Amino acid sequence: xxxxxxxxxxxxxxxxxxxxxxxxxxxxxxxxxxxxxxxxxxxxxxxxxxxxxxxxxxxxxxxxxxxxxxxxxxxxxxxxxxxxxxxxxxxxxxxxxxxxxxxxxxxxxxxxxxxxxxxxxxxxxxxxxxxxxxxxxxxxxxxxxxxxxxxxxxxxxxxxxxxxxxxxxxxxxxxxxxxxxxxxxxxxxxxxxxxxxxxxxxxxxxxxxxxxxxxxxxxxxxxxxxxxxxxxxxxxxxxxxxxxxx
Amino acid sequence: xxxxxxxxxxxxxxxxxxxxxxxxxxxxxxxxxxxxxxxxxxxxxxxxxxxxxxxxxxxxxxxxxxxxxxxxxxxxxxxxxxxxxxxxxxxxxxxxxxxxxxxxxxxxxxxxxxxxxxxxxxxxxxxx
Numbered sequence: 528x529x530x531x532x533x534x535x536x537x538x539x540x541x542x543x544x545x546x547x548x549x550x551x552x553x554x555x556x557x558x559x560x561x562x563x564x565x566x567x568x569x570x571x572x573x574x575x576x577x578x579x580x581x582x583x584x585x586x587x588x589x590x591x592x593x594x595x596x597x598x599x600x601x602x603x604x605x606x607x608x609x610x611x612x613x614x615x616x617x618x619x620x621x622x623x624x625x626x627x628x629x630x631x632x633x634x635x636x637x638x639x640x641x642x643x644x645x646x647x648x649x650x651x652x653x654x655x656x657x658x659x660x661x662x663x664x665x666x667x668x669x670x671x672x673x674x675x676x677x678x679x680x681x682x683x684x685x686x687x688x689x690x691x692x693x694x695x696x697x698x699x700x701x702x703x704x705x706x707x708x709x710x711x712x713x714x715x716x717x718x719x720x721x722x723x724x725x726x727x728x729x730x731x732x733x734x735x736x737x738x739x740x741x742x743x744x745x746x747x748x749x750x751x752x753x754x755x756x757x758x759x760x761x762x763x764x765x766x767x768x769x770x771x772x773x
Numbered sequence: 774x775x776x777x778x779x780x781x782x783x784x785x786x787x788x789x790x791x792x793x794x795x796x797x798x799x800x801x802x803x804x805x806x807x808x809x810x811x812x813x814x815x816x817x818x819x820x821x822x823x824x825x826x827x828x829x830x831x832x833x834x835x836x837x838x839x840x841x842x843x844x845x846x847x848x849x850x851x852x853x854x855x856x857x858x859x860x861x862x863x864x865x866x867x868x869x870x871x872x873x874x875x876x877x878x879x880x881x882x883x884x885x886x887x888x889x890x891x892x893x894x895x896x897x898x899x900x901x
Contacts, residue, residue, distance in 0.1 A: 613885045620891035626878070633865035636879075639872035647855065647877050708900070712779055712803070717899055759803075762777070 529572040530554045531641070534562030534588065535606065536580055540630075544575060547634040548641075559583035563591050566598045573641050574603045578619060586622055593623030602644035604637075606630055670749050670765070673703060680746060697722060698742045701735075705753060705763035714760040778805035780825040780897050785815045785841060786859070787833050791882065795828060795859075798886045799893065802901040812836040819845070824854050826896045829876075831860040831867065839874060846875040855896035859884070 530552040533544045538557075545553045554569060556562035559580050566574060574592065578585035585605065592598045605619045605627040616627050625644055628637055672681045680702060681691045694702065704721055705713055718735055739761055743750040754762050779802065784795045787810045796806040807818045812835050827845060829838035838858055845851045857878040858871040868879045878892055894901055 613888065617885065617887045617891050620888070620895065625895060633869070636865045636868040636872070639869045640879075643872045643877050646875075710777070711900070712777060714779070714900065720899065 529570050531573045531575065532556065532562060532565055532569070532571045533575045534559060534580065534585075535575070535577040537577070540577070540606070543634065547638055559585065559588040563588055566592055566601070567595070571598070571601055572645065574598075574601055575637075575641075576603060576605050576624070578605050578607045578615065586619065589619060589622040589624050599623075600648070602626070602641070602648060604628060604640060604644070606632070671706070671746065671752060673699075673706060692745055694742070694745065697738055698745065701738055701742055702746075702753075702763075705761055709763045709765065712756050712759050712762045716760075718760060779803035779900055781805045781807065781823065782893070783807050783809070783815065783818055783824050783827040783829075785809045785811075785818075785828070785833070785838065786830040787811065788830075791830070791859075794886075795889070798889055799901075802890065804893075804901060810834070812840050815841045816844070819848075819851060824851070825900075826893060827854055827856045828859050828893075829856060831858060831862060831871075839871070842871070842874055842876055857892065857896070 531544075531548050532554045533541055534556045535541050535544070536557050541555050541557075545555075554565050554571065556565050560583055562574075562576065565571070576585050576588060580588070589603065589605070592601070592603060602625045603623070605616070605624045607616055607619070607627055608630050619627055626640060628640060680694055680699075700722055701718065704718060715732055715735060719732070722735070722738075736755075739753060739755065743753050746752075752763055752765055754764050756762060782799060782804050784792055784806050785808075786792045786795070789810070792808045792810070796808065799806055807821065807824075809815050809818050811833050815829075827841070829841050831838040838860070842856055842858070845854055845856060855877045856875065857880060858876045859880050859882060860867070861882045863881045871879050877896065880889070880892065890901070
């Protein structure tokens with residue numbers, strides 16, 4: 528059974544949360560390490576986290592939970608005091624929290640927020656191909672196709688397969704990231720984050736340009752599909768996508 | 774080469790000052806902001822190509838932001854768009870109603886510009 532995890536040191540608020548989510552299993556933790564342990568051990572669908580915890584602060588718990596692939600996708604809502612510095616709340620969002628609510632909160636509104644996050648998570652799953660699994664990608668012109676399981680790309684022209692080219696994992700990820708956002712510029716920062724597991728290193732900017740050059744050389748007949756937007760990033764562009772942009 | 778916008782955002786508010794504020798906050802991040810002050814203008818703007826996100830006020834001269842919210846959620850081509858209700862009414866009932874009707878977020882005016890950016894950035898999956 529999927530559970531809601533509440534990491535909160537105030538027993539009264541824990542009780543309020545249990546009552547608000549009376550129809551779910553609520554896991555309780557009174558400090559960050561216990562909460563992180565429960566999130567790793569159980570099938571958790573939402574995390575409610577108090578920012579002001581004894582010992583390890585809530586911000587550190589956000590970083591741990593959002594860096595671990597096992598818990599990264601779980602909607603995490605921070606509960607914070609009304610008179611806290613607004614910058615603390617913004618910092619929580621930037622660390623990876625999905626939302627925050629100010630105490631005292633309306634139980635109905637909190638419930639509605641949790642439902643809204645679960646709904647959006649389900650939709651995002653559908654957009655990328657169900658349960659977060661990554662589906663096959665193809666540009667509308669049909670000249671580049673990327674299948675979900677293989678480690679390569681197939682180039683097609685006029686309904687004839689030109690060739691199948693094996694790609695290195697990083698090249699594959701770069702092409703996939705660009706094709707998923709086709710027509711739009713994908714910023715350097717975002718590419719670096721997705722290719723280097725969330726770690727942004729300024730020194731990697733050159734590496735990513737070299738990676739893009741290598742990828743373009745490999746898919747030579749279709750290299751024009753990857754455009755460099757100087758100072759911003761890259762975009763995947765297929766002339767035939769223009770009429771189909773979604 | 775004209776740089777295409779990183780994201781296209783619909784902003785509906787009857788107060789021009791707030792519309793301008795939202796535009797001034799989001800444009801430096803490479804967003805194109807489509808602005809309107811009524812339900813009728815929202816209808817027109819929704820037909821102008823793909824959108825990545827919508828920011829809707831609740832009180833509008835010819836209806837309510839809830840009308841636009843329902844319109845987006847009932848349209849197969851638009852229903853996936855993340856929607857934020859941005860309103861002056863700090864009423865928990867409204868917040869609950871908005872989130873249950875299909876909004877993804879609810880923010881009260883006046884707001885911190887950084888908070889708006891952080892929340893929109895979540896919607897856009899860190900594209901900005």
